[in-house]
Amino acid sequence: MADNIGNPMLRMPSTAKKGELVEIRSLIMHPMLTGLTKDKSGKLIPAHFIQTVTATFNGKPLLDIDWSTAVSANPFLAFKMRAEDNGTLKVVWKDNQNGDWSAESKLTVS
Amino acid sequence: MxxxxxxxxxxxxxxxxxxxxxxxxxxxxxxxxxxxxxxxxxxPAKAFDAKVLNDAMMASVGKTDVPVSPKVKLTAPSIAENGGAVPVTIEVDSPMTADDYITTVYLFVDHNPTPLASQFSFTPASGQAYIQERIKMAKTDNVRVIAKTSKGELLASAPREVKVTIGGCGG
Known part of the structure; x- marks a missing residue:
């Protein structure tokens, strides 16, 4: 599992009209372990999951998400943003074992 | 904001x-x-660690009896073969202006080991309080959403039942 983790992906249009709602779709590889399951020897497997997802546009807060272990493995997430300015969307995922990933995508507004 | x-x-x-x-x-x-x-x-560890729906609601929303509003739309399949990945879509009607927007949306699964599944904090820049994600459900259960406006108003979705064939808490 541990070798198949991270690789965040962002999909969104690269251009939009001013005021238009843009949909952002994201995906990241992560086991999202609940801490409630046991390994073959009956020992609990420690919880390992993404706890926060933070989206900013040009450094300004856009969306803050807190996740529990109830979010599926390899979490998919879609959200929206109103296109106002040219700039860069940045999304940062952090897990409870100091895992930290980010992805960026540029938007041109006409 | x-x-x-x-x-x-x-x-x-x-x-x-x-x-x-x-x-x-x-x-x-x-x-x-x-x-x-x-x-x-x-x-917010306290809200996420709560094991009963009412406790999770108190620790997150601060209330357990929130009126259902047609402004809060929750879409989920009525039958999910795989409880490990149940797609949910949340949409809340709001102007999303600096004066009037949805600040937070809470997503609950009534009888999951920890009922609070996710918490979303929007800004007016979001343009729409909209989320799509996939969640785990231990068994056939209700999914529900509570939204909080920037004026402090609380709105709930109608609970939505999802029939789960294979539970999803093995992950």
């Missing part, structure tokens, strides 16, 4: 710094190997 979001994280991280030791000790049973593992700063 954006400030609001920042303050929330800052406030929570300050509270967690002092409360972390006590909380970790109290929750030792829940995540035995990880009592002191690195919860991300600002992550």
């Amino acid at each position: 954006t400030k609001n979001t920042m303050q929330r994280r800052q406030f929570l991280s300050a509270t967690l710094a002092t409360g972390a030791v006590a909380t970790a000790a109290g929750l030792g049973l829940l995540r035995p190997q990880l009592a002191f593992a690195g919860d991300v700063s600002g992550w």
Whole structure:
């Protein structure tokens, strides 16, 4: 599992009209372990999951998400943003074992 | 308005710094190997660790009886073959202006081991309080959403039942 983790992906249009709602779709590889399951020897497997997802546009807060272990493995997430300015969307995922990933995508507004 | 979001994280991280030791000790049973593992700063552990719906609601929303509003739309399949990945879509009607927007949306699964599944904090820049994600459901159960407006108003979705064929808490 541990070798198949991270690789965040962002999909969104690269251009939009001013005021238009843009949909952002994201995906990241992560086991999202609940801490409630046991390994073959009956020992609990420690919880390992993404706890926060933070989206900013040009450094300004856009969306803050807190996740529990109830979010599926390899979490998919879609959200929206109103296109106002040219700039860069940045999304940062952090897990409870100091895992930290980010992805960026540029938007041109006409 | 954006400030609001920042303050929330800052406030929570300050509270967690002092409360972390006590909380970790109290929750030792829940995540035995990880009592002191690195919860991300600002992550609301108390709400997420609550094991009963009412407790999770009190710890997050601060209330358990929230009126259902047609403004809160929750879409989920009526039958999910795989409880490990149940797609849910949340949409809340709101002008999403600086004066009137959805600040937070809470997503619950009534009888999951920890009912609060996710918490979303929007800004007016979001343009629409809209989320799509996939969640785990232990068994056939209700999914529900509570939204909070910038005026402090609370709105709930109607609970939506999802029939789960194979439970999804093996992950």
